[in-house]
Structures are given as C-alpha cells and as structure tokens.
Amino acid sequence: MTNSPLTPGIVPGRLPAAALAENFADHTPPLDGHEARVAADRCYFCHDAPCITACPTAIDIPLFIRQIATGTPEAAATTIWTQNILGGMCARVCPTETLCEEACVREAAEGKPVEIGRLQRFATDTAMTKGLHPFTRAAATGKRVAVVGAGPAGLACAHRLALHGHEVTVLERRAKPGGLNEYGIASYKSTNGFAQAEVDWLMQIGGITLKTGVELGRDVTLQGLSADFDAVFLGIGLGGVNALRAEGEDRQGVANAVDFIADLRQCTDLSTLPVGRDVVVIGGGMTAVDAAVQSKLLGAETVTIVYRRAQHRMSASRYEQEHATAAGVRIICNAMPVAVHGNGAVREVEFAYTAEGADGLKPTGETFRLKADQVFKAIGQTLDGLPEGLGTDAGKISDLPPKVWAGGDCTGGGEDLTVTAVAQGRDAAEAIHAALTGK
Template sequence: MTNSPLTPGIVPSRLPADRIARNFADHTPPLDGHEALVAADRCYFCHDAPCVTACPTSIDIPLFIRQIATGTAESAATTIWTQNILGGMCARVCPTETLCEEVCVREVAEGKPVEIGRLQRFATDRAMARGLHPFVRAPRTGKSVAVVGAGPAGLACAHRLALHGHDVVVYERRAKAGGLNEFGIASYKSTGGFAQAEVDWLLQIGGITIKTGVELGRDITLDGLLSTHDAVFLGIGLGGVNALRAPGEDKAGVTDAVDFIAELRQTTDLTTLPIGRDVVVIGGGMTAVDAAVQSKLLGAENVTIVYRRGQERMSASGYEQDHATSAGVRIICNAAPVAVHGNGAVREVEFGYMADTPAGLQPTGETFRLKADQVFKAIGQTLTGAPDGSTLEGGKIAALPARVWAGGDCTGGGEDLTVTAVAQGRDAAEDIHLALMGVAG
C-alpha cells in the first residue's frame, strides 16, 4: 500500500502524530476496581441465564460476575478461561451487543444490559497482570498433534490438547502467531500489543511448539503431517479475497481491506502509513467497518462504505454501524460496483443501485459515481489451498480424512467470529483427545 507516482493522493501523515495517537487509543477503556464492582452489582445472577446460552463458548457468566462482586477477580478469570482460553481478546472484540448482552434481562427490561464484555476484560486483564495461568498440564501421553494455523481456533485447540498432556506443534504461515487477533481487527480494539501478550501467556501451559513461516501446500502437506503426528487440526482460516468482478478493479489504489488492516496492525509508526483523501470501502461486514473507521482515524477526509443490500442486511452489527457513522463514515446501501474509473490509478468508482427482489438482487438501471483515490475491497474471503481429501460445501471445509479435524473460519456452521473459532478449536481438541486415548465419542 505504499505511495507511488500512480497514486499521488495516497500519502502518509495526513494528521499529526499526537492526533493519530489519540485516535488509536483504547476505544473502550477498561473498568477500574470500583467501576467493576458497580457494574457487577447490576447482575441478577439468573438461574438458566440467557447470556450463557448466547455465548458461543458457554462461559458461566453469572458465576464470574458474582466472583468479581465478591472481590475474587482471579477466580472470575479462571471461570472465563476454562471455557474460553482467549477470553481477554474476546472481551475486546466480541459483538457482545448481539450475543450475551442482547439477551441480558437488564437489557430486555431497561434497555441497558450488564456490561458483560467489560467485566470479562476486567477479570482477565487483572489476572494476567498478576501472572496467573491457572492450568496445570497433565502427564505427557506420548501423542503428538499437528495444528495448522495459529489463529484463535488453532491456539484454543493447541492449549486444550496440551492441557490433556499431548505434544502439539503449531504450523503458522505468517511471521507471528495470533491470526485474526493479531492481523485482522481494528487497532483501537486491541492496543498495547495485547494479542501477542495473550499468545505468550497461553503458551505458559507448556507442550506447544510454534513454527512460523510454514504454509500448508507449500512447505508441508497433509499426508506428511499425518505420517509424523497422531492427529491433525486445521485452523487455516480464509486466505483469499473475493473479486469485485467490475472492470478496472486492478487499477492502482484498489486494495484488499484485510491487507490494509493487517499492515496497519503491524506498523509501529502510523504516521508513515499512506491513506487517501477520498476512501471508498465496498462491503457490509466488520472488515468493511474496521477499514473505514481506521481510514478516517488516519486522516482521510471522505470515507464511504457502499453495500449492495439494505442496511438491515449488513453483517456488521448495528452498534458497529453507529460507531462508523459517529466517526464520520457515510454508509450507502443497495448499490453494487459497476466499474472502477481512472487513468492507471483509481479516480472514481461507478455504482449501480440494486433492488432486493424475490428473484435476487436486480439492478434498477440507475447509477452514480463516487470520487475515490483509494478503494478497499471487503466483500468476503475465500478458502485457499483446501487440503487433499477434504470435501467443500459453500466454499468451506465440510468433511475431512480420518485423523483430521478442522475449525474456525475455514469451516461452516457458525459466524466468522473469534469467539466461535475458539469454541470450535476447544471442542475439536476434546474430540481429538478422546480419539487418541481410544475413548468412544
């Protein structure tokens, strides 16, 4: 995404360093001790609490909030981590407004839920700061498992397998572990290097070796892993990005939003990161919102999200949509890209209005153009390098050979969320453990 003669409008330092630092500070500051006690006191500690059912990892939310209320935050953290070993990051990035907090009795009765996410962060942050890792590895079983992908699913799987006494080797194609948590979320949601700190904390269980710069299909094969390990877990995510299928999308200034977010997350000095003056983001999910908001925070003057369906169909939550608009991002719905215009570099994007009919999306015949010197594609990702012997359904892994499991974004059966990936990795580890120990599932 570096500047070039073809993209003169994409430049760094649109804002002074102090302004950028403020813009990318912690979006939701942590609760202090008194605030946590006040927030915990609002919980009714419901029997058969709906918030537990709404949590993909089934954390005992009333229990951990009661533990905070009684001054035992470290115990609360253990309650969280027992179900969700990446509970610290999930407390930062989970769309709690559409999960646990949406069904909170306080939300239903008063329109103001218990702040479950912030309380979860309070407990896990406090326990990590005090060096607590409350898990002891079982005696070694002599079994070895390969985990491909060091994202949320792979890390959750690796930790649970190591906890059971298995030796785990994690193969990661990038230079760092963390996956989506490290490379794929807005910087203001996870500040201070927390993603890597959480990985380092997780590895304290022992028995896990991470090998970076190793890619399935290039450096290793599934057959090779099966010959050296007793089982394999695939948490390979989605490596490809869907095409716009509009003429001109190969022009300079048109970039994948996931690459922009990853570069931003790895840039130590954000004043050096080039950004356009007129930015258009195409898509309607969290990636689109994160790219758009961060463009605005870097100093883009005009940022517009364009989504092909109605706003109610956007996969980004209402809370995130409101956050985008409050940051100065415009959202245009029911419009799809027709062409990218410009002489070598993007200068405008042409869109056609769409109607959502029983026969599917249909163009209305009306078009409009948006000025743009930078365009981010956020229209979904695709699976790349599907392993031999796997069966795909809807572009994701649906069936695998013997001794191979999978979880996270590369599989179907859930939303593409960190918390869902953690649940799938954890549950796969339990299945793998039973299989390795000869216990019928």
C-alpha cells in the same frame, strides 16, 4: 504496504503524530476496581441465564460476575478461561451487543444490559497482570498432534490438547501467531500488543511448539502431517479475497481491506502509513467497518461504505455501524459496484442502485459515481488453496479424511468471530483427545 506512497492521492502523514496517537488509543477504556464492582452489582445472577446460552463458548457469566462482585476477579478469570482460553481478546472484540448482552435480562427490562464484555476484560486483565495461568498439564500421553494455523481456533485447540498431556506442534504461515487477532481487527480494539501478550500467556501451559513461516501445501502436506502425527487440526482461516467483478478493479489504488488492516496492525509508526483523501470501502461486514473507521482516523477526508443490500442485511452489527457513522463514515446501501474509473489510478467508482425481489438482487438501471483515490474491497474471504484430500461445501472445508479435524472460519460452522473459532478449536481438541485416548 497495501499501496505505494507514490500512488496519486495516497500519502502518509495526513495527521500529526499526536492526533494519530489519540485516534488509535483504546476506544473502550478498561474498568477500574470500583467501576467493575458497581457494574457487577447490576447482574441478577439468573439461574437459567440467557447470556450463557447466547455465548458461543458457554462461559458461566453469572458466576464470573458474582466472583467480581465478591472481590475475587482472579477466580472470575479462571471461570472464563475454563471455557474460553482467549477470553481477554474476546472481551475486546466480541460483538457482545448481539450475543450475551443482547440476551441480558437487564437489556430486555431497561434497554441497558450488564456490561459483560467490560467485566470479562477486567477479570482477565487483572489475572494476566498478576501472571496467573491457572492450568496445569496432565501427565504426558505420548501422543503428538499437529495444529495448522495459529489463529483463535488453532490456539484454543493447542492449549486444550496440551492441557490433556499431548505434545502439540503449531504451524503458522505468517511471521507471528494470533491470526485475525493479530492481523485482522481494528488497532483501537486491541492496543499495546495485547494479541501477542495473550499468546505468550497461553503458551505458559507448556507442551506446545510453535513454528512460524510454515505453510500448508508449500512446506508441509496434509498427507505428510497425517503420517508424522497422531492427529491433525486445521485452523487455516480464509486467505483469499473475493473479487468485485467490476470493470477496472485492477487499477492502482484498489486494494483488499484485509491487507490494509494487516498493514496497519503491524505498523509501528502510523504517520508512515499511506491513506487516501477520498476512500471508498465496498462491503457490509466488520472488515468493511474496521477499514473505513481506521481510514478516517488516519486522516482521510471522506470515507464511504457502500453495501449492495439493505442496511439491516449488513453483517456488521448495528453498534458497529453506529460507531462508523459517529466517526464520520457515510454508509450507502442498496448499491453495487459497476466500474472503477481512472487513468491508471482510481479516480471514481461507479455504482448501480439495487433492488431485492423474488428473483434476487437486481440493478435498477440508475447509477451514480463516488470520487475516490483509494478503494478497499471487503466483500468476503475465501479459502486460499485447498489441501489435498479435502472437499468443500459452499467454499468451506468438508469431507475430512481420518485423523484430521478442522475448525474456525475455514469450516462451514465458522462465523468470522473470534469467540466462535475458539469454541470450535476447544471442542475439536476434546474430540481429538477422546479419539486418541478412548476416554
């Protein structure tokens, strides 16, 4: 667990089991068949659809919505999966409000877009429930590819390579595949073990061997993989967490938000998961929001997100910010941590108000303190060790050697979004296929 139950103030079972079950139920219930057809009928089926351009995986959204409207959701799922093999999870976790739905013509005209995300979930869930996997492997090419990391980028890359007839070995350092889909998103966004169910469904393509508990740099090397395989794809994500650089951040009760979320995602009995009475989350992205909202749902009395810049600079979407405040989370902006106070365990966090000017972000000199028995750091992640032969640019992988490709959050193009990682993994697979076959 992130924090020991013996940590003062951080205890399990703040809410009864029934309340926890209700709090962590699916927060966006799926559409039924009638609701899906009604929602689909709102689409204008634009010829030059801006929603397609706004989707990182370029799904033909008007086509799949028309297929739902005509009563063929299985065909709609195939349209989605052709571009985004993790379309089921993306339907649940994508910030559609800032991507396809923000670009929707209905949004511009009426302020209410077509519910693209929920329609995508309806199509993919319908097809998966029926056991449909509409892809068949090409003839074996005899080529072997190693994929390091079983997150969205690695899984998308592996499936596309297998589809083209290559033999793929996926190496994952954790006990389960899925990456952030399994370990890094709020539990109420993906319920009933969907992340693993989607991986199992994806593996039906065949030609993919998954090995867990294998870590690059510890168990295998990039040089060794390059020698043993015809190509290597790195989708290793970001394993490190930035430090607060505030006095006392090593006090008991201060933890990484990503670890807390991972613990929660793997917990089979939420009544055993410790949470503080007064929780402070430092950061402004989706990880901060997910940690804060789930702390509240676990029974924390006060939960506060503190972000160093203005609210419009938060990387969490406005929709997610409003979801947090609706859950009872307070958001304080233009404040940076100065010190974590307490006698062994955290008791208060001191912040300085900030102002942004020509010289960047500066403290104003005015400070305040927040009561806290649990603090989560959510101020960004970094590469956790760099494989040999690679360079970095702005903390992301660059300067790839021959036979090596990379994608997802570990690269400069990564945006900490499942859908972007899928697009990069898919596109890398096409580049690898072209390099291996000359096609």
